[in-house]
Amino acid sequence: MRSLLYAVGPMLFDSLGVIVFAVLLGLGVDLVVATIAGTVTAVGVVGYELARGRKVAALQWISLASVLFTAAATLFTGDPRFVMAKPTIVYLIVGSVMLRKGWLDRYILPEQLALAGDVMDRFGMIWAALMFASAGLNLVVALFFTAWWPLFIGIFPLASKFGLFAVHIAAVHFIGQSRLRRRAGGELQPLAAE
Numbered sequence: 001m002r003s004l005l006y007a008v009g010p011m012l013f014d015s016l017g018v019i020v021f022a023v024l025l026g027l028g029v030d031l032v033v034a035t036i037a038g039t040v041t042a043v044g045v046v047g048y049e050l051a052r053g054r055k056v057a058a059l060q061w062i063s064l065a066s067v068l069f070t071a072a073a074t075l076f077t078g079d080p081r082f083v084m085a086k087p088t089i090v091y092l093i094v095g096s097v098m099l100r101k102g103w104l105d106r107y108i109l110p111e112q113l114a115l116a117g118d119v120m121d122r123f124g125m126i127w128a129a130l131m132f133a134s135a136g137l138n139l140v141v142a143l144f145f146t147a148w149w150p151l152f153i154g155i156f157p158l159a160s161k162f163g164l165f166a167v168h169i170a171a172v173h174f175i176g177q178s179r180l181r182r183r184a185g186g187e188l189q190p191l192a193a194e
Helices: 002-014 016-026 031-051 058-077 080-097 110-144 146-184
Strands: none
Touching: 016 031, 016 058, 016 146, 031 058, 058 080, 080 110, 080 146, 110 146
């Protein structure tokens, strides 16, 4: 449970602007109001980190950029399909960033990183694949099922991420515990061999 709580906090905080935007859209709030609320939240998250003298994580910058980009598109185009298709670009950018080895390291306790760092790197690739799949699905829904897009954007991104997050945390916990048991029994193989 400690591992889960340690990882949930930064994950929610990094995505707070996008979460506010998506939840408001899912609740049927006006697109401009949802965009402004998401923008203010994303700016607040980054500002909070900077005010504390902390390094702003890549996902926090991406969250802020995605909300700002969506806000600008909403205000300048007035075409909801244009705005609806924009998360596709964001998902592609996020997926590309997630291809970098070690990006998940901040979401795991330091003592667990030494034990399951290789598993975290593998899950980094799975997370990237989810982002690429989300990009394609968002584009299809935005262009061909426009009326369903607010429901889609309000549910799918969060549900898919929390689903993968649950699998990810459970797998890291299970593998870590298994390796600890083998290490205690003196039979632990080198981590790269697993």
